[in-house]
Amino acid sequence: MNILLLCLASGLLIVFLRILFKFLKSNQALPEAIKDSVKEELRGPNTAGFLTMSKLEKKIWYEEEVAFIFRLIEDISLNLNRDEIARHIVSQVQQFLNAKISVLILIDENTQEARIRYAQGLEEEMVRDLVLKKGESISGWVMQKNEALLVTSLNNEAWFKKINKEVYFKNSFISVALSNDKQPLGVINVCGKKTGEAFTKEDLKFLTSVAKMAAIAFSNVRLHEQMQEGYLKTITALAATIDARDPYTRKHSENVTKYSTEISRQLNCSALDIEMIRRAGLLHDIGKIGIRDEVLLKPGKLNQEEFEQIKLHPQKGEAIVQSLSFLKEISLLIRHHHERYDAGGYPDGLKGEKIVLGARILAVADSFDAMNSDRPYRKRLSPEIIKEELIKNKGTQFDPEIIDCFLGILEKHPEICGWQ
Template structure:
């Protein structure tokens, strides 16, 4: 009864596998060939069910002949499947030879020269003819030949093709093991029991091949590692249960409870995320964990960068460090004359391209509509029956960039761009499903980051225009400030960029520099325009301009952080400045930068109260002289280095445009 149920169950499940294989949106010849294998085996399982239920030797003989015929047809289709898989093309001649040979063997099986009859049922014993051995030998030959072909192809293959072949190798080895196990167990256990184990074991390689035909595969290292853990658990349970029940002669229920406790001792260190588990994973999967950790860190970091160009360069650099991929390209969409195209904005290994644009509208439409990852592995696509010319054109377009994998960059259902990769070198040369899932997560974060950076740039431009407008208001009151704010901003940017400050901090320094004298709006005009020495009272009023400026800026939310820089830009490094007598690192870094830039411009331009301006060298000497007292010596040193390295930097307009 149990054998009948199992054979029927396996037949139904095999048909479900067949349905799964054939309902794929994109099918190749390989899918149809494997579908035939599944159909044959499903029928063989059903035939075994009928053999179990029959009572007469004549009917059992009939079903056993059908089972053996199905095995021959299975072998013919399997060798054709492996042959076409390893050569990436359908060979009609080889197929015809395979099926003609199978037909001859099937005729022999169903004649008196093959299985003439059944002498005994359990264990089953055939009455065979003289040619029966001829029908059995080709089965083993086919399996070994197929294994040889697949191993040979695996050695020279790359990309997902190599990974696919590794799974096929595993399935063929399992088929061989099943055959040997069946041959060994049949004499020992009888036909029904040995057939039961063979049917169950045969199902596993079928699942593996089904999985191997998927384009999104998991690395075999991960599969073997996890399989090892599960097999270890199974072995521990079987051994413990057998030893305990036989040694202590206790009830099976108690031995099973003890077995489960002992198994848990093995299970939790291996399966739970503790330090011991990490040690094992780091030994087995060290390189894989390293580069995947880098990808995850990159994915988290990209959302913090608010400059698009820095963002893209950082992403390419991080991807290379993680994957060792020689060719990486990030393309962003651009619309010109109502046509969308993709422009290369950041790359590694693509500098020698004839063009940095992708104009192919079919490719852009593909990513705009499907918004899914495209795996470009010619070995996966070459046997496609329904592969359109458009798809081939898209593949051709992308191969000029050395592309093996393309991820769309999407934000709010809108295509922003794509990322292209060639083969990775860190662990093998293919991207498996775990790699792709991590990269897809990174692409999602990158899409958000690009949109945020663009929005920030738009807001930043608006704020800078407002900032510039405020500085112009001051210029109408104090003629000296005309050009002064621009100069101070330019010098501050030189220092800020030399310090490698983040883009957000550089923007704050620029805004503060433009508005550092805003508080002078509240200072009497006669004081600002006075050409003689200021009185102590007038000097005290001048000193209030930092507090007044900070108060004005503090009322504007987008300039709130800038107000602190403005307030303290006249503090001295030794604490003798104003308004708060801060010293050293108590002074905001932006204020220290601004103080040096303001003083340098004051020395090198004419003031109402002094007639002679200093030359560049004299101003530099003054900065050096006051280092450690008025100014931070490290910042002064960097500013002077910038001037020495590039004297034209003081007059360059590119700094103000962010092109330094």
Template sequence: MLYLRIAIGTEKERILSLTDDQFPLSIGRDNKNKLPIDNSAVSRYHAVITSHNGNFYLEDLNSTNGTFLNGRQILKDRINPGDAIRIANVGIAVEAEPTTLNEAASPLELAVSIEEEKPPKKVDLTETLAIEDIGPEKLEEQQTKSRVALQVLYKADAVLRDIEDIKLLLENFMDLIMEVIPASRGYIFLLNRDTGMPVPYVRRSLELAEEDTEIVVSKTILKTAVQRKESILSNDALVDERFIHSRSVASLKVRSAMCVPIISRDKVLGLIYLDSTIQSFLFSQEDLSLLSAMAIKAGVTIENARLYDDLRTLFYNTVETLIRALQARDPYTSGHSTRVSRYCLLISEKLGISTKDKHSLYLAAMLHDIGKIGIPDALLQRRGKLSKDEMDIIREHPALGASMIRMLGEMHPIVPLILHHHEAYDGTGYPDGIKGDEIPIISRIIAIADTYDAMTSDRPYRERRKKSEAIKELKRCSGTKLDPKIVDVFLEVLDEISSMQSREPVEMLTRD
């Protein structure tokens, strides 16, 4: 004979003996069940315990929130003394003989201790079950779950591939998570690299409109996941002993919750947090394993993106230092490349240029005049009018700059952008005389920004023009020397230029 020690919420525990006349022992919310449970998270006919040839079995009756045996969601499984059953907030300890209430551990404590002693394993797609150990229905169920897991991880690879913008990457990643795991709310946090505090990057909520909700999650659960570097699954956080003293769990009325750390090289980079304040037992062990595997993939991608961003920032700072050193030769052109790059990035925002192309635009704009290092100072700083031969020498600087950049393998993509920044829309420019869409769009953007800054800056041979005069000249050259569509866009953003003069152009690029 088996005995069930039952604890429902805060009610006093009771013991039920499994005699022959008890079977089948139905469990559910309806009072017609032999073990009725008054809880909205319990289905009307939730589960049943049966007896066959001296063995006892627990079977889920297609319930909404599932039936759990020793922390694992089951469809049907054999039960033995020492097992712990969880149905919503009900803990049921299976005993071979009744013990006094004083010497018995609470079924809830027993169930929780089992979960803690056997922390969720990281998903292992190579792990298989022996066919002789499970029946055909369970084998088919396991195979289906494995196929779904493989499909989701394949999608995760696709989401994480070739996305440099971490914010966009995490947005797409959260969409995939919410598609395959039945969470009501979801958040992705990244830890601030200076303070270590979690910063919310993405949130999703099916319970309320996102714009109407604050980002309120259990700090206790987040802190536990970070400090222990462990994935957390709580089927009912309100009665989970790990969080029983947490004011945030109580005040937020968190029911089901999962929190998985995003780890790379044994360092916590962030957290994926899913929960529901409505429904208990929403997540399964398989959900936790799948989310943990997805977090591993995200961790590698985020770490690589951050390393790349750090190197890119160092590179940009080096480029800016080089440009400042070159501009120190000629006080009249000091700051020219920086201003041109600012104008170009403003234009790119309006045109909807991709993040990758913005970086190319920034580099090409900063280095568009690098070829002038090969032009004699006497010509660059000449106060009088230049002769035709001298102008021909000045016009060699795009080709000289392209030749210099071509020797740097990593910067090879911006070579044509520098080479063609003095081409004219009508084909009368230099060095190749190409026209219209034959000119790279980035070169056409630089041409307009370069022209405007040249007109509104002091030069050795003339004083700067007024803004109104420069605008008039841009309009006159629109459609001939300059791309008319980009001129129109630039005129739209001119009002924004004064508000961003103090910003470094590299700050205007999309960053994580």
């Protein structure tokens, strides 16, 4: 994965180094003092627009544009965080084009709805509430047509004025689609120059270059996510084979994942932590892959030696996921899912909050599902007995806060575990 990203980034850099080389070949560098004085005029309130720029002013504009694109490539090409990329592009573009409003909209792959990912100059409510369906409003039209649209005055554009659902489009604006070869990804908009002037064709060309870079960066993020998802599916199928080895533990990993993610949601864990807990739930017993059938599937009581073998599965699981870069973060959750809050667990005998939160959550979900499932030597326990057991072991085996949270979930949603 890292190699693929590096190749993409290197490709990008090579393309732009060529562009820069061509540019430098045809333009000699300007003395800094001249640049500064002209920049002042270009950024000043009386700028008369690109058409009236002198040759020198245009040269400086191009130099700044190339430098901007270079900085942008450097800043976003290896970033895999959608929000950071969006924030960076929006703030930099707004500053460069001296715009009042700058907006980046992305299409949600699942719902196909377009929402604002980041904006500057807009009210929070609008950023939160604006949802565009395919082809809707000006941004929707630009995305659908894969257009780069420059409007110098909305009042002169009756049709765009009529379809405008995004009230921030007023007077002059630019709207450029972000797309890869296969599909539209979103749109970037700038509205109203702070100087009160209209945007120019040069501004449009500049924003089109930015949109190309942005589309590559967002496509990289999506590619990375798809690859991670693919790896996860493979490893989950592997984990399911462990459950399948024993008819009594079928669906165990799935159930543990369901309870753990619900607990972590109720505890207000971050989206990233919830995702890690979900993955750890699916894979918490992956280490059992290395345990012989006659031990793992033994219907009767295990002897000491057999139990010692079973007790090795958290470390074996940790070793398996540590070898996969995208699962490294959950290795501790897997290692510690059999620790006890009072330090009586294994493999490390950690106590209380020294056990990572995700592992404390897994411990509750894991024990609950064991009690709530049939075993070769007993039927599933009744809801009353299970609740008693959870309360009895609060503060000894289990983190008391997590038990309170889980009891609350069971009270409100008994259907989550088939209690109805």
